[in-house]
Amino acid sequence: MKRVLYKDNVFLSEDKILYFYEVLYLLEKNEIEVYDEKNNKLDINYFLKDEKIKLYYDVYKYFRERGYYLGTGLKFGGIFRIYEDINQHSKWVAIPININEKIDIYDFLAKNRVAHSTRKRILYCVKDNNYRFLEIRWKKL
Amino acid sequence: MEKIVVREFNNKFILNKEFYDKIGRIGKMDKDYIILEPEEALYCIKKGWIKLEGINNFLDFVKKYKNILNMKKFYVFEDLRNKGYYLDIENDSIILYTDYKKEKILYYVYPIYENEFLYIKDILNFMDSKNLNKILLAIIDIENDIVYFAIIDIENDIVYYEINELFL
Numbered sequence: 001m002k003r004v005l006y007k008d009n010v011f012l013s014e015d016k017i018l019y020f021y022e023v024l025y026l027l028e029k030n031e032i033e034v035y036d037e038k039n040n041k042l043d044i045n046y047f048l049k050d051e052k053i054k055l056y057y058d059v060y061k062y063f064r065e066r067g068y069y070l071g072t073g074l075k076f077g078g079i080f081r082i083y084e085d086i087n088q089h090s091k092w093v094a095i096p097i098n099i100n101e102k103i104d105i106y107d108f109l110a111k112n113r114v115a116h117s118t119r120k121r122i123l124y125c126v127k128d129n130n131y132r133f134l135e136i137r138w139k140k141l
Numbered sequence: 142m143e144k145i146v147v148r149e150f151n152n153k154f155i156l157n158k159e160f161y162d163k164i165g166r167i168g169k170m171d172k173d174y175i176i177l178e179p180e181e182a183l184y185c186i187k188k189g190w191i192k193l194e195g196i197n198n199f200l201d202f203v204k205k206y207k208n209i210l211n212m213k214k215f216y217v218f219e220d221l222r223n224k225g226y227y228l229d230i231e232n233d234s235i236i237l238y239t240d241y242k243k244e245k246i247l248y249y250v251y252p253i254y255e256n257e258f259l260y261i262k263d264i265l266n267f268m269d270s271k272n273l274n275k276i277l278l279a280i281i282d283i284e285n286d287i288v289y290f291a292i293i294d295i296e297n298d299i300v301y302y303e304i305n306e307l308f309l
Binding site: 097098099100101102103104105106108109112123124126128132133134135136137138139140141 | 221224226253254255256257258259260261262264265277280288289290291292293294295296
């Protein structure tokens with residue numbers, strides 16, 4: 001089984017940095033093993049103790065298991081960019097959010113500006129008992 | 142055009158139904174009357190279409206009815222109406238119709254000021270209370286410019302999205 005090193009908050013395989021949430025996904029599926037610098041084996045719960053990481057990972061997993069490809073949304077103002085077809089541009093910039101959270105309007109506008117200008121749509125992935133997905137589309141009226 | 146006389150009754154503003162077309166189909170038609178919400182009446186006053194006893198202008202109306210006026214609704218109503226859309230005002234929202242017949246709803250509008258926060262729970266409650274899968278968010282900035290965003294609740298299972306997108 002492939003061994004991955006967790007060091008300085010990133011996952012490393014030899015000299016490559018691996019995508020954080022994909023490593024968690026593979027870790028949960030028992031397809032890799034993760035060790036820290038002292039060679040302690042880490043399981044997924046070690047990482048999911050952090051509420052934000054859990055919130056983001058759950059969304060990652062939701063889409064990953066439905067056949068979507070996800071990458072980081074950093075350059076587009078979100079957490080993930082979601083592809084339906086890896087050969088085409090990504091469709092959504094996903095932002096996982098808890099149902100009790102509030103959104104700053106300035107932040108909302110900024111994210112949507114970036115998404116719109118790159119032909120994507122912001123998708124708020126709202127965590128309640130189930131997921132609800134709110135897609136945002138700028139409307140010129 | 143001579144101004145149409147309107148009277149106030151229980152925080153609504155009433156005029157004869159013969160004037161419905163003259164005020165651009167604003168308000169709700171009752172049996173014999175048109176009933177205007179305060180924001181609709183304010184719009185008509187600003188346009189100089191109606192008059193009300195003791196009210197000479199826009200500011201008089203705002204001062205007298207400040208307790209029942211919702212300026213957020215007014216700004217959105219004014220902006221969309223000036224762009225040619227047909228609307229109605231309800232207790233907690235603004236209804237945007239597809240055309241002048243006011244039969245088919247295009248959006249329920251959810252107005253918000255730029256300095257407010259958008260509470261996800263409020264948005265979802267608003268949608269659920271009206272059984273909607275989409276609403277129009279109207280963000281009013283400090284310069285009274287308004288930017289609009291459709292918020293679309295994609296079905297719980299994202300795979301249905303492609304089918305639904307055709308109808309949104």
